[in-house]
Amino acid sequence: MSAHGKPYVREVSRYGWFFRSPRYLRYMAREVTCVFIGLHVLILIVALMRLSEGREAWDAYLANLGSPAGVALQMLMLAFAVYHSTSWFNVTPKAMPVQIGENFLPGVVIVGAHYAGWLVASVALLFLAGVF
Amino acid sequence: MSERIVELEVLRFNPETDSEPRFQRYSVPCMNEWVVLDALNHVKEAIDPTLSYRWSCHMAVCGSCGMMINGEPKLACKAFLREYEGVIRVEPLAHFPIQRDLVTVIDDFVTKLKRVKPYLIPKEGKLVEAGEFKQSPAELKRYKQYTLCINCMLCYAACPEYGLVPKFIGPAAISLAHRYNEDSRDGGREERQQEIASNEGVWECSFVGACSEVCPEHVDPAGALQQVKIKSTVDWYQEHLLPGSKK
Numbered sequence: 001m002s003a004h005g006k007p008y009v010r011e012v013s014r015y016g017w018f019f020r021s022p023r024y025l026r027y028m029a030r031e032v033t034c035v036f037i038g039l040h041v042l043i044l045i046v047a048l049m050r051l052s053e054g055r056e057a058w059d060a061y062l063a064n065l066g067s068p069a070g071v072a073l074q075m076l077m078l079a080f081a082v083y084h085s086t087s088w089f090n091v092t093p094k095a096m097p098v099q100i101g102e103n104f105l106p107g108v109v110i111v112g113a114h115y116a117g118w119l120v121a122s123v124a125l126l127f128l129a130g131v132f
Numbered sequence: 133m134s135e136r137i138v139e140l141e142v143l144r145f146n147p148e149t150d151s152e153p154r155f156q157r158y159s160v161p162c163m164n165e166w167v168v169l170d171a172l173n174h175v176k177e178a179i180d181p182t183l184s185y186r187w188s189c190h191m192a193v194c195g196s197c198g199m200m201i202n203g204e205p206k207l208a209c210k211a212f213l214r215e216y217e218g219v220i221r222v223e224p225l226a227h228f229p230i231q232r233d234l235v236t237v238i239d240d241f242v243t244k245l246k247r248v249k250p251y252l253i254p255k256e257g258k259l260v261e262a263g264e265f266k267q268s269p270a271e272l273k274r275y276k277q278y279t280l281c282i283n284c285m286l287c288y289a290a291c292p293e294y295g296l297v298p299k300f301i302g303p304a305a306i307s308l309a310h311r312y313n314e315d316s317r318d319g320g321r322e323e324r325q326q327e328i329a330s331n332e333g334v335w336e337c338s339f340v341g342a343c344s345e346v347c348p349e350h351v352d353p354a355g356a357l358q359q360v361k362i363k364s365t366v367d368w369y370q371e372h373l374l375p376g377s378k379k
Contacts, residue, residue, distance in 0.1 A: 005147025007229035007237045012295040020203065024292060027340040091341065094355035095362060102270040 030087040036080035089114040138162045138171055138213055143223040145230045153230060162213050169197050169208035185234035192348055195284030198225050199234050205289035205346045226289040241285055244301045247327050248309035253320025271316040278311030278356060280349040287343035287353050293336055300336035303343035303353035310356040329364040
């Protein structure tokens with residue numbers, strides 16, 4: 001190799017590589033949306049802190065959440081959380097293929113099981129919250 | 133059979149005279165049913181014999197003619213000209229050093245492939261007289277798709293992780309290790325785990341999934357890597373929560 005000159009190495013930019021292809025952008029969208037789930041968890045932790053501080057703090061917290069800005073933020077977080085979760089659900093058949101006898105379960109069954117699990121967990125949570 | 137003039141913009145690099153690559157334009161009279169490899173062969177035969185590139189079978193079996201075609205990792209023998217409009221840009225496979233023109237240095241991949249021991253390591257030695265190792269159709273199907281890998285390295289050119297962290301063992305080599313790990317006749321998983329369950333192995337993968345999208349043989353390396361992650365995680369818990377249990 002060296003007898004024929006030095007090979008040329010193309011540098012890969014650490015920034016901006018994900019603009020090279022739509023598939024990289026889709027990946028980044030899946031990853032970046034987790035920030036909004038983290039934000040929601042932070043808001044829940046704040047809820048516990050306010051709860052421990054007494055009624056007045058808790059009511060102020062609830063009022064903040066119910067304000068137009070609070071509602072808008074929660075809708076935004078929900079939208080990104082749904083995108084994040086569904087984009088992960090959709091790749092689950094790759095990570096956990098199920099072979100029954102000779103054949104593998106179709107991917108749609110595995111994805112569907114995740115959606116079903118999500119539905120059951122949501123209904124259970126709403127039931128515990130007294131919605132039903 | 134219709135003919136049209138195709139404009140190819142081909143990356144050229146001569147390590148003896150060039151300090152960096154440049155693009156060279158060729159106008160190639162092409163038949164409608166030609167693939168990019170046919171156009172390159174025409175350039176080599178009739179226009180510019182100095183152009184270097186790898187190819188062999190012309191039927192998506194040998195895995196030699198992987199290159200970037202309009203920025204996408206493709207086999208040149210499988211990229212039909214009729215699917216492209218305007219100038220077609222042809223570059224060597226991304227993430228590999230350029231040896232000359234479209235020829236890349238693939239030593240890194242070959243070394244990694246050797247490291248993962250992509251061959252059958254039988255659970256127990258058996259004399260030929262004792263007969264064959266039997267396997268059911270279900271056991272075969274468990275790993276069969278991974279046997280279709282032709283080592284073309286398109287998955288490495290598509291993988292942004294490999295581009296950013298070259299020590300990453302990468303999609304094809306780990307998938308081939310997984311292929312043997314999943315083989316009912318094999319007993320070499322523990323040896324391979326030392327490579328593929330390491331930091332340079334599956335844990336460099338962040339599941340972009342591009343490897344599976346570009347694979348010309350429809351192998352699913354992204355799936356293989358996630359499965360290795362899950363199994364390695366189970367190993368870790370077994371080792372730490374159930375000491376003494378056999379993996």
